Amino acid sequence: MKDVEKQFGPSSWAIDNKTAIYALVVIISLLGLVSYINLPKENFPDIAQSKVFVQTQYLGQSPENIELLVTRQIEKQLKSLKGLKKVTSNSLPNVSVITAEFNADINIRNAKQDVKEAVDKAKQDLPQNDDNLKESSISDINVADLPILYVNLSGNYDLKKLKEFADNLKDEIESYKEISKVELVGALKPEIEINVDMNKMTAAQISYGDIIQAVGGENIISSAGTIKMDGVRRSVDIRQDFKNAEEVAAMVIRNPTGRAVYLRDIAEVKDGFAEQESYARLKTNEQKEYKSVITLNVSKRSGENLIATSDKINAMIAEKQKTEFPRGLNITVTGDQSDQTRTTVNDLVNTIIIGFILVTVILMFFMGTTNAIFVALSVPLSCFIAFLIMPAIGFTLNMIVLFSFLLALGIVVDDAIVVIENTHRIFENGKVPIAKAAKMAAGEVFLPV
Structure with missing residues (x-):
């Protein structure tokens, strides 16, 4: 039975212009490799x-x-x-x-x-x-929005001192453009206590309302809009709030007669802490029991590189431990999602390499060395093309995408085998030149492939 001569335009052009195709393959491979290196890597997509x-x-x-x-x-x-x-x-x-x-x-x-x-x-x-x-x-x-890692601070310090170290780290981490938010867990929230002496307040002809109005009028935080920093728009606040109890105690509260009265004259003002609402405890392999810690829950922005962000934070912590923080301060990073992401990405790379080698070796016995190499090359080339397209459509390299790659690689190899086998069938049965057989083979199986 004579084969109907069907051809697919792009594949026929590629066969007639081998040199251009070889150059295009090299360019795609290099650009795809660069795109893979720069592609954001995270555990899960933005769902x-x-x-x-x-x-x-x-x-x-x-x-x-x-x-x-x-x-x-x-x-x-x-x-x-x-x-x-x-x-x-x-x-x-x-x-x-x-x-x-x-x-x-x-x-x-x-x-x-x-x-x-x-x-x-x-x-x-x-x-x-x-x-x-x-x-x-x-x-x-x-x-x-889930945290990508947890930074735990502990040591022979009270929670007030630990919070100072935690605030230092929090400010540094939040300055990174890759970070969306950092939450403190287990820290004490400072507050200023005002214990009013009723007798002194009555004698000065001052009411609770006068005190509340005076404190509220001085303790102000207002928004001043936003400013763009490192490509990220951040809010800017104008602060006129109290820093310590001494500032509050020095406030002037006027009574109905107009005589100036200081708050310290009618009340005891002292620094304190609000009732603790959150607790964090940690047990490591070196510890026999759980210890109280202050934990920073770090969340990155959607689409940012999880591995690069984690490496950046860990490097910053290591540098601060060497140059800034005291030796008695223990900083432990737990729940780092980059470890799993790094392992998954490495598994994909290993799978592609092993797949390339196995496909080449096995097909050499049935199709010859040249055909086997062409089939095997379809695996990395398909990946490089995908790496080029992914940034344009907003995809990151995550677990869902990686499993899709693994599923698709088998299909790519099967399709390459189908095209090459059909080429040899037409070449042997039709006694036509190999170039024409390849054009006809691609045209025949284009739609099903």
């Missing part, structure tokens, strides 16, 4: 669930009251949102938790903003002037 959570605390209330006074009022505003799929809620003692689920095609950031606006509208229907009703917190779940 955001299409859900937004609204949590509202109303202290001292039963589930029934939470349902009636809070949950229903917020739900009423949420149900009119565009793209909303369903709303579920849980009314518990002291707290209302509402989940707004949106359609998959809705941008979760826009949806979160819509939820914020809906909750703001619902405020007019919530109980007014009640300090037990707290501000609603609105959040979503994004894999990219």
Whole structure:
């Protein structure tokens, strides 16, 4: 049976212009290698669930009251949102938790903003002037927001001193453009205590309202907009807040007669700490029991290189331990996701190399050395082309992409074998030149391949 002469334009042109194709392969390989080196590597892609959570605390209330006074009022505003799929809620003692689920095609950031606006509208229907009703917190779940590593600080220091070291590290890490946020866990939050003497306050004709107004008027933090640093837009605040108890004690509070009264004259002002709300403990292989630590939860920006960011932070910590921090301060990095990412990336590289060698060796016995090498070359060449395309479409090298590579490599090898086998079949049966046989073979199997 004579083969129908079909040809596929690009493959026919490639066969007629071998020199150009060889040069193109070299260029693609070099550019693909450079792209692979610079490609952001992370554990998981930026996956955001299409859900937004609204949590509202109303202290001292039963589930029934939470349902009636809070949950229903917020739900009423949420149900009119565009793209909303369903709303579920849980009314518990002291707290209302509402989940707004949106359609998959809705941008979760826009949806979160819509939820914020809906909750703001619902405020007019919530109980007014009640300090037990707290501000609603609105959040979503994004894999990219998970910490990439934890920096734990411990040593023969109290929590106040450890917090100073932790704040130093926090400021340094947050200055990196790759970092989105750093959270402190287990640290004491400083506060200034004002213990008023009722007798002195009455004698000076000063009320609690006068003190609150005076302190509030001096303790101000206001936004001054944003500034672009290292390609990242950061907020700028104007601070006129108190640094220590001495500044507060030196405040002048005027009584109705106009006589100046210092706060220290009617109250005891001292530095203190708020009640500790979070705790962090760590047990290493060298320790027999858990020790209290201060932990920095470090999260990177979406699309940034996880491995490079982790290496940068670890190098900075090592440098500070040598030159700045005391020897008694122990800094331990745990939960570093770059270790797993590095292992996965190395496994991919090893798989490609081993696959290239095995395919070449095995096919040499059945197809000859030249054909085997051409089939095997399809593996790295396909990877290099993918590495060139990935940055343009916003992909990073992550676990999902790596497993996709492993699945696709087998298909690439199979397709190359099909084309070469079909070329030899046409060449032997049709007695046509090998170049024409290759053109016909590619044209025949183009659609199924």
